[in-house]
Amino acid sequence: MRRENMSTLSASLRLQAVEAPISQDRSRSAAAMAELFGPLDGLLRGGGDPRLDIDPTSGANEYGCQPFPCPGTLSFASSTATSISARAYARAADARDSLMRSAIAIGIDGAFEARIEAMRDELKAHLGISGTRADVIFAPSGTDAQLHALFLTRALRGPALTTVIVAADQTGSGTADTARGHHFRTATANGVRVRKGEPIAGLAHSVASVALPLFDDGGDFRPQTETDSRVLSAIEKLVASGSNVLFQVMDSSKLGWRAPSEACLEEISVRWPQQVQVVVDACQMRLGRPRLRKYLDRGYLVIVTGSKFFAGPPFSGALLVPAVLSKALDAVPAIASGLREYSSRSDWPMQWSALRARFPVRINFGQWLRWEAALEEIRAYYSVPDEFRLLALTTFRTGVERIIASSPLLRPLPPQQKPEGAGADDEELAQTTIFPFAIRRGDRLLSPSDCRKIYRGLARDALDAVSASGRGCAPEIAAKPCLIGQPVALNEVEQGPVAALRISASARLVTETWSLDLDTAHDNLQRELGHVGAIVSKIEWLLAHLDGLNVMETPHAS
16 A cells, blocks of 8 residues: 555544544554554564464464565475465555455445455355355364364264364374364463364363374374274264264375275265264365365365465364354354453354354454455465476476485385376375475484474574584575475384474466476476475484574474
8 A cells, every 4th residue: 555545544544543433342443453453564564373473583473484485495385384475465564454444434344354255255256165055154264163073063962972083193283182173272262262172162071072182002004905994993983972063074184194084984974874974184175176175065164264375374263164054053043152262253154144243342353364365375376387397397206206205315105096087176285295204314213303303404594503613515505495395294103203294286386386387387297396405415414413403492283
């Protein structure tokens, strides 16, 4: 917005404040408008998880990301978090300017509600689920959306409920708490202080959970047939005991895995149509639009995010609710009182007038702006021709697999073996887009703590983290900030805990390499693979200096 326009708007708002009657609502609206005029960077990191907080020393959050564009960073971290792009940052700035103008005309509450409702339609259009196929509940994160899924399932199936989590060892760190209706952090996105691990009022009563990990006791991935068998056995026992089930499906995990199989899901639908509600953890958003539509048409709830694959700024979640459930949900007689600390009225679709009226009127600018940024990334991705999206992801997969295999210090993890024809519903995302690897040091693989040191060293100029006498001769490699997917713990029985890091393809990889000139597009893709090679070189450099590497320990974020 031009400076003179900002002055005009500011003067108009000051005049409004003087002339308006003094009331609680007016005071809240004035405070909201004052917040809206704050720095855009501050708004983008507000109204979310404490992991968005900026460390004053590094200038980055716990993921190593910043709330403004960082074009000099080599970023392949879309399985974790990514700094906002210049394109998405401009979209957020324009969206704020537009909301300011609307707020002067109709008031901040009405303007904000109208914009959020329009974003539901925009998200559905981009994902190919326009019309009445689904409703959208916005949330600060995918973890918050899990609480919404639990609340809605309790309303539909009754309070006696058990959450069954498949791939529980590859989902978000908060899932163990949200599956039981417990607080998963020490503060909600709305700034309410809570006690992590304690029950959420009105949500946790008569709720239990069952965790089904993908790793077996020997540290290996379970065969698909074994995972399916464990899922069916757990659900059968729970239903026989009189419990209804919220079954959380994984699509896909931190390591790129999907569970259970299609055959298992079909059997569950046939055997227990009234006792089991399926919710799909699709937070990674590495699935095709036809598969997403199939899930919704089956009556599944689906958790999505605008970050991860689409590379919007971290912490933008949503729960997609199939149309078959919508009418019943609006008739819910009451809400869990503790859920009011996590959600606001604007998060819920306007057509659910009875349900949404039970939530407080509260404006979360950070959540809104992060979704504005994410919608721009999603729009840009699906604006690229189908053929190039497939070409880009295929070229990247081949190149990254070759680069990782060529390093004597990296051990790639095996990809999931998929049945013939399993990718038909996934469009170009049938391609592998997450490339996990362990790191060798001598005859051992790195522990989670050492992997975190490597992860933090990658994200910064690491030259000052190593003594001058031990730096070697690669300052240009050591100095380059690099973001990749943070460590994922593996269950390696023989040598103790180990972890894997991840290089991930994102929607931004596609949009930033696309060109009408195919030679230019090819060169752009090779440039990105060159960046992957530079990251591997920095990993090797950091490994050589691991003992003398001085990087600050931070809490594990997932």
